[in-house]
Amino acid sequence: MKLATKREMNQLDQDAMSQYGIPSLLLMEHAAYGVFCYLMEEHQGKSVTILCGSGNNGGDGLALARILYSFKKVQVQVVLLVEEEKLSSDGKVYYTICEKLGIPIYRYLEEMELVWELIEEAQVLVDAIFGTGLTRPITGSFYKVIEKVNASSAFKVSVDIPSGIHPDTADVLGIAVEADCTLTFQVPKVGQFLYPGIAHIGTLRVVDIGIPKELVSKMSCMHYAIDEDMAKGMLPDRPIRSNKGTYGKVLMIGGQVGMGGAICLASKAVMKVGAGLVTIAVPNALALLTQQKVTEAITLSLPERDGHLDETAATILKEHMMQYSTIGIGPGIGRSGMIQKIMEVVLESDKSIVVDADGLYALKPYLNQLKARKAPIIITPHPGEMSYLSGESIADILAHPVESARSFSERYGIIVVLKIERMIVAVPDGSIYINSRGHSAIAKGGAGDVLTGFITGLLAQNKQPVSAALLGCYLHADTACSLARLKGSYSVLPSDLIEHVGESFKGLENKH
Numbered sequence: 001m002k003l004a005t006k007r008e009m010n011q012l013d014q015d016a017m018s019q020y021g022i023p024s025l026l027l028m029e030h031a032a033y034g035v036f037c038y039l040m041e042e043h044q045g046k047s048v049t050i051l052c053g054s055g056n057n058g059g060d061g062l063a064l065a066r067i068l069y070s071f072k073k074v075q076v077q078v079v080l081l082v083e084e085e086k087l088s089s090d091g092k093v094y095y096t097i098c099e100k101l102g103i104p105i106y107r108y109l110e111e112m113e114l115v116w117e118l119i120e121e122a123q124v125l126v127d128a129i130f131g132t133g134l135t136r137p138i139t140g141s142f143y144k145v146i147e148k149v150n151a152s153s154a155f156k157v158s159v160d161i162p163s164g165i166h167p168d169t170a171d172v173l174g175i176a177v178e179a180d181c182t183l184t185f186q187v188p189k190v191g192q193f194l195y196p197g198i199a200h201i202g203t204l205r206v207v208d209i210g211i212p213k214e215l216v217s218k219m220s221c222m223h224y225a226i227d228e229d230m231a232k233g234m235l236p237d238r239p240i241r242s243n244k245g246t247y248g249k250v251l252m253i254g255g256q257v258g259m260g261g262a263i264c265l266a267s268k269a270v271m272k273v274g275a276g277l278v279t280i281a282v283p284n285a286l287a288l289l290t291q292q293k294v295t296e297a298i299t300l301s302l303p304e305r306d307g308h309l310d311e312t313a314a315t316i317l318k319e320h321m322m323q324y325s326t327i328g329i330g331p332g333i334g335r336s337g338m339i340q341k342i343m344e345v346v347l348e349s350d351k352s353i354v355v356d357a358d359g360l361y362a363l364k365p366y367l368n369q370l371k372a373r374k375a376p377i378i379i380t381p382h383p384g385e386m387s388y389l390s391g392e393s394i395a396d397i398l399a400h401p402v403e404s405a406r407s408f409s410e411r412y413g414i415i416v417v418l419k420i421e422r423m424i425v426a427v428p429d430g431s432i433y434i435n436s437r438g439h440s441a442i443a444k445g446g447a448g449d450v451l452t453g454f455i456t457g458l459l460a461q462n463k464q465p466v467s468a469a470l471l472g473c474y475l476h477a478d479t480a481c482s483l484a485r486l487k488g489s490y491s492v493l494p495s496d497l498i499e500h501v502g503e504s505f506k507g508l509e510n511k512h
């Protein structure tokens with residue numbers, strides 16, 4: 001699903017007006033009608049208090065007041081937070097109509113005490129204070145109003161975006177409405193899919209305001225939500241006339257003594273998403289464990305020193321490498337200096353590669369060579385690993401995860417899967433994909449290894465590495481959400497994701 005920035009959304013509105021002659025007033029009317037339909041569906045019989053700011057978001061609120069009053073005789077009142085002269089030109093049109101209809105309009109600047117009471121006692125509060133036009137931190141009277149709104153027990157509906165949330169970055173500018181439901185217009189905004197914005201949105205609904213479909217599909221954008229529709233389109237083919245060789249030969253390299261679980265989890269996950277053949281390359285001491293834990297895989301037992309893969313393992317791997325289509329490297333591999341030699345051999349190959357965990361530490365010295373490599377590389381760092389790779393602080397990465405992943409991906413020409421609450425996939429052409437789901441149930445050691453396995457297994461079957469990364473993220477989060485619904489938020493294990501990913505796959509197959 002496409003996600004719009006403020007600039008892209010403004011352009012879309014402009015194109016609808018200039019290319020199709022659709023007046024802005026008509027778009028506003030449709031926007032208000034969409035909110036009206038929602039209120040009739042979910043909150044019929046309740047009185048509605050609409051808080052209006054000066055821009056077109058406030059105009060939407062005034063248009064809504066007219067519809068509620070004229071069509072359903074709903075008890076509706078408007079709270080105007082600015083002087084009427086400051087309203088946008090479309091807002092003024094609806095203001096005049098509301099006034100002539102006799103809809104109660106309270107002016108915050110003149111009747112502050114009364115407005116506090118209205119907010120406190122409201123059944124449904126509609127937040128039409130600021131939309132995508134918010135340009136600076138909220139202060140003064142607007143701040144006080146939003147504080148009161150958040151303290152009210154009313155059901156809160158935000159028009160387009162909760163007032164105070166930046167539509168592009170999801171930052172809270174000073175303060176933001178904590179909505180129970182947000183009705184966004186035509187295309188969801190990037191800031192509705194990132195933290196801290198997400199925490200203010202409540203349920204998100206998209207309202208069609210009549211911008212022609214052709215314009216929406218032509219709209220150029222750089223941000224997308226990873227959702228069910230997208231995942232459906234990325235399922236690898238599984239023709240009847242096929243064999244295990246059809247679905248890729250994967251080499252998984254990892255493990256050190258005391259950390260054998262990670263590579264087993266990752267390798268099992270590779271098979272569970274449909275890869276044809278898996279070989280697990282581990283230090284000798286782990287060979288028996290991997291054979292017992294991942295029955296379907298082949299084990300390649302390699303020389304070790306002090307519990308880690310020895311650098312002589314690199315020569316053996318080099319001899320074996322030709323047989324495989326895809327390599328996953330990193331889970332549990334450790335940070336011994338010897339791993340760098342193995343990484344060098346892996347990078348010299350012409351295979352598609354997924355690098356995770358400690359593998360990322362071994363990758364760092366080779367970053368500048370990655371752009372020259374023909375076969376794709378996907379890395380799956382968490383913020384700590386990203387910080388080691390990029391030199392940015394973890395706090396900066398968490399504050400600007402999209403920019404952090406995007407700049408790293410562009411700089412080194414690799415696909416970055418940044419593991420935060422809602423995973424972000426950055427592609428070297430600058431595109432950003434944000435997972436539309438995520439669950440704290442799998443905030444546990446091992447969940448990252450499973451993701452690496454999912455992505456590597458899909459990469460072995462998919463021609464498109466971006467699709468493998470996106471589908472891997474979707475399956476991981478979708479399975480986690482389904483399991484959390486069944487088992488609650490505490491007891492889901494990363495290995496449960498492997499066990500149950502088939503259900504998520506099946507859900508996609510059925511709708512294919």
Ligand SMILES: NC(=O)C1=CN([C@@H]2O[C@H](COP(=O)(O)OP(=O)(O)OC[C@H]3O[C@@H](n4cnc5c(N)ncnc54)[C@H](O)[C@@H]3O)[C@@H](O)[C@H]2O)[C@@H](O)CC1
Nearest residue numbers: 013027028055056057130131132133134135136137138160
């Ligand atoms: N044709 C269009 O462009 C459409 C726009 N629509 C609505 O219009 C909204 C965007 O409208 P606008 O661009 O007018 O922007 P807003 O309605 O979000 O508000 C902008 C106004 O708020 C002021 N402002 C910004 N930050 C402030 C702050 N921190 N403190 C005090 N004042 C501040 C600005 O100076 C400006 O007057 C959308 O979110 C949507 O709700 C819809 O009606 C659909 C059609």
Ligand SMILES: [K+]
Nearest residue numbers: 130159161163
């Ligand atoms: K709003």
